Amino acid sequence: MSIEDRLYPLLSVYEKLPAPLKKTAGRLYRLLPERHRLGRHYADFVALTESPEAFASGALWDRQIVELRRVLLHAAAHCPFYSNRFERAGFEPRKLGSPDDLLQCPLLEKKDLIESRESLASRQVPASERLYITTGGSTGVPVGFYLQRGISRPKEQAFLEAMWRRVGYTPGARLAVIRGHVVNPRSQGRIASYDATRDWLMLSSYHLTERRLPEYLEEIERFQPEFLHAYPSAALQVAEYLERSGQQWRIPIRAVLCGSERLTLPQKRLLERVFQCRIYRWYGHSERVVLAGEGKSSEWFYFWPQYGFVEFGPPDEDGLREVIGTSFHNLAMPLIRYRTGDFVRVSNPAVDGPAEYPWPAAIEISGRDHEFLVSLEGRRISLTAFNMHDALFDHLYAVQFFQEEPGVAEFRYVASPSFHKSRLSSIEAGIKRKLGDDFRITLREVGETEKTPRGKHRWLVSRLH
Numbered sequence: 001m002s003i004e005d006r007l008y009p010l011l012s013v014y015e016k017l018p019a020p021l022k023k024t025a026g027r028l029y030r031l032l033p034e035r036h037r038l039g040r041h042y043a044d045f046v047a048l049t050e051s052p053e054a055f056a057s058g059a060l061w062d063r064q065i066v067e068l069r070r071v072l073l074h075a076a077a078h079c080p081f082y083s084n085r086f087e088r089a090g091f092e093p094r095k096l097g098s099p100d101d102l103l104q105c106p107l108l109e110k111k112d113l114i115e116s117r118e119s120l121a122s123r124q125v126p127a128s129e130r131l132y133i134t135t136g137g138s139t140g141v142p143v144g145f146y147l148q149r150g151i152s153r154p155k156e157q158a159f160l161e162a163m164w165r166r167v168g169y170t171p172g173a174r175l176a177v178i179r180g181h182v183v184n185p186r187s188q189g190r191i192a193s194y195d196a197t198r199d200w201l202m203l204s205s206y207h208l209t210e211r212r213l214p215e216y217l218e219e220i221e222r223f224q225p226e227f228l229h230a231y232p233s234a235a236l237q238v239a240e241y242l243e244r245s246g247q248q249w250r251i252p253i254r255a256v257l258c259g260s261e262r263l264t265l266p267q268k269r270l271l272e273r274v275f276q277c278r279i280y281r282w283y284g285h286s287e288r289v290v291l292a293g294e295g296k297s298s299e300w301f302y303f304w305p306q307y308g309f310v311e312f313g314p315p316d317e318d319g320l321r322e323v324i325g326t327s328f329h330n331l332a333m334p335l336i337r338y339r340t341g342d343f344v345r346v347s348n349p350a351v352d353g354p355a356e357y358p359w360p361a362a363i364e365i366s367g368r369d370h371e372f373l374v375s376l377e378g379r380r381i382s383l384t385a386f387n388m389h390d391a392l393f394d395h396l397y398a399v400q401f402f403q404e405e406p407g408v409a410e411f412r413y414v415a416s417p418s419f420h421k422s423r424l425s426s427i428e429a430g431i432k433r434k435l436g437d438d439f440r441i442t443l444r445e446v447g448e449t450e451k452t453p454r455g456k457h458r459w460l461v462s463r464l465h
Helices: 005-015 019-031 039-051 057-078 080-089 099-104 110-115 152-167 213-223 234-243 263-274 421-435
Strands: 130-135 143-148 175-178 193-195 200-203 227-230 255-258 278-283 290-296 299-305 308-312 323-329 338-346 359-366 372-374 379-383 396-405 406-415 438-443 459-462
Touching: 019 193, 039 152, 057 080, 057 308, 099 308, 110 143, 143 152, 143 278, 152 255, 152 278, 152 290, 175 213, 175 234, 200 255, 213 234, 213 438, 227 234, 234 255, 234 263, 234 379, 263 278, 278 359, 338 406, 372 396, 372 459, 406 421, 421 438
Parallel strands: 175 200, 175 227, 227 255, 255 278, 396 459, 406 438
Antiparallel strands: 130 143, 193 200, 278 290, 290 299, 299 359, 308 323, 323 338, 338 359, 372 379, 396 406
């Protein structure tokens, strides 16, 4: 297991250290070799991203079927949920020979993770090697699952860096980050802190108001980063402020790294115009089933065949298809034919032109639009930044914010039979930590949350103009 995984439970303690001591500890940690910080498997995953045979179209299935069989056989032998489901469906992993054979395997729904998490977990991987994560994703349906310590984190780091290298990233580069970090929960609190463990400037996603944006620019200019790593909504707020106030971006940077939210091509062009550099987009999710990123020279999203196996559901009336994925490597809780709830427009080289890589690709990621709660002070709080990764929303079938006036919001929740109302106070406290002190929040249990016309759950129902 990596030092990062071992120290993760102590992160809150580190964050409370006095600034000089935290800076010294962070620098010492950064001096450790990568194999110690990220674990011995990090180098294996880096090699996997650079493997020449992974780029050859003829070898893709031959390589993927090895990983698929390994995951499927492990799940059948050690995960009770899959053992029962495979038997009922008459699906035999050993007989997998083509992608069509996988269609006999039932799809995995988010509700399966909610209702059957422990039986989905592998009995062969001890609890000490599991890392519990929760996500509300883009739907407002809280889902808990296990990643594998020593595997999932180094894998994600290796593949993210491989994508970022397409726009000039090198390990150790200085980043200014605006991605949901709570620097200070007070509406008038400080906006920046220094992460000495990575040499990153961490900027609040919660204070991007007209009055305080000049502070952001001053902090970034003082830090002189090589990259800006931001939620698209945060980058757009900075860019729109600069254009609105007649200012120019004054720091040469190699690229703006934009993930976790949808960024349309017109929005991307605005960012390119303001920041005068490449704006790089990618698609992933907390469950870490599949991962896709723009190419080195193209704007398609290419799904890494070494990361997981991707399938696409049937097209809807708009030609969009759901992303269905099977995770590789995470044996603590394999996710097999998992319906992500995310929809894409799959590329067609005959119509859209030649692909940069011979991999499955999408020309558009649908959904994950920018949804904001607005505070009394006018702060816009992206619900992507609000996403929890602990057990705060466990045993809630759905959660949703409702807002019709600034600074006031209602948190609606659909409780499962196992939910205890004694947890409401901790849920309210957790929400308030994210929202800050210029918000009034009320909690209300409902039988069902409002949905989109297509029947999807929504994080936010806003009546604000």
